[in-house]
Amino acid sequence: MSSASPLSKSQYLRGLQCRKSLWLYRNRKDLLPETPPSLQMIFDQGHEVGKLAWKRFPEGVLIEADHLHPEDALQATAAAAKSGANVLYEAAALFDRVLIRADILARNDAQTWDMVEVKSSADIKDVYLHDLAIQRHVLEGAGFPIGKTFLMHINTDYVRLGGIDAGSFFTLRDLTEEIKGLIKSVPEKVRLFQATAALDSAPEIDIGPHCSAPYDCEFTGHCWRHIPGYSVYDVVRISGAKVAALRGLGILEIKDIPDGFALSDAQRLQVLVEKSGRPHVDAPEIAGLLNELEYPLHFLDFETVNPAIPPYDGLRPFQQIPFQASLHLLMSPGAPLQHMDFLGDGKADPREGLAAWLAGAIGAAGAVIAYNAAFEGRCLKDLAQAFPARGPALESIQARLWDIAAPFRKGLYVHPGFRGSWSMKSVLPALAPGMSYANLAIADGAQAQSAYLRMMRGDLSQEAAQETRRALREYCGQDTLGMVEILRRLEEIGGGREF
């Protein structure tokens, strides 16, 4: 795209986050990384929600020309409005050298248009107000008199029963008054961003918190390339002010942070471990936690999806749907390790089958070990509510949950290899080298989610679906086997009991 082409709405919002990002997007598209599956999943979900929103304002005219054909879109919009259409989807408007596409324009009784921006989100965010402001500025400038400005987001109290009722699935918020002040500042910002886009080189803007707020910037691989893989930015919960102070001292590496620099206890521990190269281990506290464990030991992990549009009855928007479980079982110290798992078929609601499987696979006694167990606890509680016949068994499992992440989250065991994180993906390779996720076809929860969503949509060939099932089972099994190895390591340092 040449520097003279109009700004889009998303480029305007990009400029608000970081003008360097805007310049790079306009001038260095070659630096954009491939869209990861997890982000593509969010885009796809947004499109589905956008289409569902049309049912809330039915019988509209869709302006079909895509972003590569803006002239066609502008002409089609003008023609549809002139022909008396009462509702327009994806209407195009150009003003002030900014091109926008409005999700929904609906004629109101006053014969002006109400503008509706649809968000696949549970609530209002600040950036949405700017989104509305730039659209209203352009639409009015382009000759669409606008009455009210609405944001339509998802009502998370909605519970699906039968088909989706678009009337109650969405919440319509009138933000006409809230954006009035913002609209006044739009022309000045537009001029600034157009001037930025036309610069010969990127504006000098340092990295900082704006690189991930309100959105993760795609250019971090470019702008952060001089930052070490493990740096002052990775100190746990460090404030932007403290990072700036350290950068001001010319410090990037954690090992270079001066001893007297003000840090929280957890931060100081992380820095000490990095400087010494040796783990911090509170063996008595860890032993105390381990003493709570009773055999048989069940190592349990769920994989879930949480689509915006609930696919089955009884579900709310964004509710976690466990579709897979892996269970490693150790009946007694030294006994052979057993493994079993459950995986939904992607066609039907997996929850009832999973609830029955859990009730059968996990007996009435013994600890149920999970990594960050609060999540598994919420899933079990939801399953018990949805399938009361399984309630007693599921509540018993929930009551016996034991969180194997606790020693790491509480700072009882801090290893330099954790690099400031207590996630399993950081802890496991440090404690059990060789048990890395690096070579798995599905290597993290986001990939597992997008894989199962593809199975749900039925857009995989039979072979691809089979391979996806294999990869999902391998990934989830790795999580529970990893917990076994982590517990083995904790037992070695926290008491040395037979395991």
Ligand code: SF4
């Ligand atoms: S990575 Fe940060 S500094 Fe670089 S363009 Fe993105 S937001 Fe701006």
